[in-house]
Amino acid sequence: MRELTYNEAAVEAVAEEMRRDPKIFYMSTDPIGPLLREFGAERVRATPITEAALTGMAIGAAGSGFRPIVDWRQVTFCFVAMDQIVNQAAKIHYMFGGQVSFPILYRAAVGGGGQVAAQHSQSPYSMFMNVAGLRMFLPSTPHDIKGLMKTAIRDNNPVISFESSRLMTRKGPVPDEDYTIPLGQADIKREGSDVTVVALAWLVHEALAAAEELAQEGILVEVVDPRTLVPLDAQTIRTSVQKTGRLVIADEAGPTAGFSAEIAAVVTEDGATFAQLKAPVKRVCALQVPIPYSPVLENHVFPDRQRIITGIREVLHGRRSTAAA
Amino acid sequence: MSLSTQSLSPNLPPDTQREMLRRMLTIRRFEERASDDYRAGKIYGVVHCYIGEEAVAVGVCSALDRGDRIISTHRGHGHCIAKGADLNRMMAELYGRQTGYCKGKGGSMHIADFGIGMLGANGIVAGGIAIVTGAGLAAQMEGKGGVAVSFFGDGASNAGPFHECLNIAATWKLPMLYVCENNMYAAQTPAAATHALSDVAARAAGYGIPGVVVDGNDIFAVYQAANRAVDRARSGDGPTLIECKTYRWRAHTERRGQPDLRDPAEVEMWKSRDPIAQLEHQLREQGYLDDTELQAVERDIMGAIEAAVTFAEASPFPSPEQATDDVFAA
């Protein structure tokens, strides 16, 4: 199968959908070259740096029959548009009794690792998960981002595509033929019977590397990639934990009220899954700090395969889970 | 643009004019070094150079007192140096060291020195405008005649905070200078594609405050406009919007392989209008500078930059555990 980078696969998804549906148009502060060349400046708009307006304009255009895509680029740039996201996009369909739909795709790069410091590195998806009315996903492979993005563009709701900065140039197989991946469907990236690792984005790859390493010792790790954050595929996660009896959650975001907390709750509040747990749930997350610049500091803040391995050993030996690290 | 020293040099003492040249040259040489060291992998993340725009920061800051406050953008080295920041601590911050201004937490996009009234570079376009307007409010409430200056780009002038702050500053007569560095581009996007009017300064009319357009490569023009605006602010008459037409010589950032879609002829045209060469020319015309003096200035600056690099390289990296320091104040 041919290989594309994560970023190329995302752009290909957008291009294919734009070819299919003339109502789709794209707005960002610096347009993506190939899209601009193919679709022209009318449909691929270079905008002023005014994310609040763009985010809101997408709502109005969507409610008027178009299917806008707004590329916030770094997720931190969309914080200037929080009113439009939280008060408007998320609530408008519900608040007005579902009169019309608002099909919008918002794109945002998340994560760290580039030494670009606190205002250009963040993984704030749980802030958005907390808002009713927004769907969102965060894929780990070129294959998944393409399939999920196509579904999201066809969805009749505001959907946020969180995209991992660390994975942008990472290659992977992408089928030639048209395909989509439904929202709300987790993917088991590796099967195993001793411990479940639920990981997102870049940490899926770190978890797979950890699983490979531990396989040498006969420890069989199952890696579950939720892919979609809202709606969350709780069933796949619970089924996996019922099988292994042990859960490690790996997230590039901090632990507090985070995605990892949600996964822990989804697993432990379910009686059938709780009954199978052999050890406390372990979270392997970033430290709860803004992301620092210096590589020494930045590397210390983020979890990696080593910390995942440590977390796995901890749940295997049934030691008490200390505070999230 | 006339190069007649009579019409341009605002009767400034020779030492002041030479100091302006020294600061502009310091910015340029500092960034040339930072860019080299970035390419060599000693500086991380992203670096935005101010080269070509030095007359704006130095012209405006020359009209300020030490106690006045400024705020910067993602392209912040020039504002730091113009306000008098320490090169050692700046370079150490770029190098990610413990001795840097932000203890290695900020890097190029986030250098601040509150001790000299430099409230920080900012990674969010237009992110500083409200903060420094708050410093202007503080100066007004203190009642000691302080002023505050917001530096921002043509791109930032399209963001909400610019408009919201101009309105409130005009209404409350805050002692503010809003200095738009119009370098004609926001990353790859030409200002002409995102502004309905060619002059950002024209927007001042909507808020009932003076809006002036100056040649941002002519330090005396910038200085004179800033001086008038500072006088107005200190006497309680409120803010001024100053638009400095200028140009960045280098790509948007120093990152390798980055597109630069600008016409090379346009870049060359602006390089021929080098703000530093223009000031140098005027100093020579007035008899305030000769080759020997210029060489001495260059030597001094190169020495200071070399010393800053030595300081940075000799400084330790932070210890990993320091990542959790400073999340909250004591």
Ligand SMILES: Cc1ncc(C[n+]2csc(CCOP(=O)(O)OP(=O)(O)O)c2C)c(N)n1
């Ligand atoms: C809110 C926000 N949106 C987008 C960006 C990405 N970005 C960084 S600099 C820049 C262009 C800024 O242009 P301008 O204000 O003219 O300043 P210049 O770079 O020309 O000095 C953009 C779009 C950002 N940092 N913040």
Ligand SMILES: [Mg+2]
């Ligand atoms: Mg600009």
